[in-house]
Amino acid sequence: MTKIKEIISAEDKLLQLYNLQKIHSKIDELSVLQGELPEEVQDLEDELAGLETRIGNFESEMEHLSAQVANHNGNIQKAEDLIAKYEKQQMNVKNNREFDAISKEIEMQNLEIELSKKRIRDIGRDTDAKRQNLQDAQRRRDLKKRDLEMKKKELEVITAETEKEQGELRILADRASVGIEERLLNAYNRIRNTYRNGLAVVLVSRDACGGCFGKIPPQRQIEIRQHKKILLCEHCGRILVDPRIDPEYEDEIIID
Ligand SMILES: [Zn+2]
Incomplete structure (x- = not known):
């Protein structure tokens, strides 16, 4: 029972961070423009x-x-x-x-x-x-x-x-x-402020980190895909999520 709760909450946390990153990226994009x-x-x-x-x-x-x-x-x-x-x-x-x-x-x-x-x-x-x-x-x-x-x-x-x-x-x-635990939010902000492009949460893309393009070993990719833990890129320290976490991404796949 406890285990299930934890699994859901890790994925939820990642989804919350991912959504927050999307909003922040839009703010950054407007500043660049x-x-x-x-x-x-x-x-x-x-x-x-x-x-x-x-x-x-x-x-x-x-x-x-x-x-x-x-x-x-x-x-x-x-x-x-x-x-x-x-x-x-x-x-x-x-x-x-x-x-x-x-x-x-x-x-x-x-x-x-x-x-x-x-x-x-x-x-x-x-x-x-x-x-x-x-x-x-x-x-x-x-x-x-x-x-x-x-x-x-x-x-x-x-x-x-x-x-x-x-x-x-x-x-x-x-x-x-709201709802993201403080410790995690602080970590997110710290990573976000480290990089000029303001990316703290990135998607795995072509077996690599979407932030630094560092290769991710297959076993680690499987772990990331499971979304049971919050995993950081071993090259740049950004939070890694699988693209399938984004409901819109799944929609695109269905259309394809
Ligand atoms: Zn990276």
């Missing part, structure tokens, strides 16, 4: 910050170039003023030598003007190229901004949905935990 979007948002934010920096650099380079143009225009104005002054002086010279000396000054100033005009043309070409780069970067930034806004909205919706679903699953997990 949700986990990729924040990364995408972060990548877009980084890209956007990079583009803003580029745009800022182009803008300050263009400002620098236009300051140079203003400088050259100032020089041209100064040279033109000097030439006007010299031409007036030339009308009042006393001799040829003085006239020639002033002519040389005028020539010098004309050269200055030509030089400044050439520089302005060069800067103009430089500015056109930079403006093109700036406009390209601005266009890309605008596209990324739109992308980012969309992804953020998507993330908000998914986060809200995920949190709601996970909340519901946590309630189910709490319910599924």
Whole structure:
């Protein structure tokens, strides 16, 4: 009588743990699904910050170039003023030598003007190229901004949905935990927290542990199948159950 009770209870315990694991796995799965979007948002934010920096650099380079143009225009104005002054002086010279000396000054100033005009043309070409780069970067930034806004909205919706679903699953997990003896539940949680995939209860699959894929000897497989004891994988320490413990698994076999 006692023996029968024990047999039933071991299988029941395994089934309880197995069901709890299924709920926990769903919670974990949702976290993984949700986990990729924040990364995408972060990548877009980084890209956007990079583009803003580029745009800022182009803008300050263009400002620098236009300051140079203003400088050259100032020089041209100064040279033109000097030439006007010299031409007036030339009308009042006393001799040829003085006239020639002033002519040389005028020539010098004309050269200055030509030089400044050439520089302005060069800067103009430089500015056109930079403006093109700036406009390209601005266009890309605008596209990324739109992308980012969309992804953020998507993330908000998914986060809200995920949190709601996970909340519901946590309630189910709490319910599924009721009746599992504390010692066993602690062991389950300890194993679950050991592994990144959160698997503490795994199915035997192709003669191996479904958690670490370590081979299980035939005799041990028979013991596992009987579900008379709680057996751990000798490689990874996870709790092993036979797939037939899952009523849905049996259903599948019948369909096959
Ligand atoms: Zn294992």
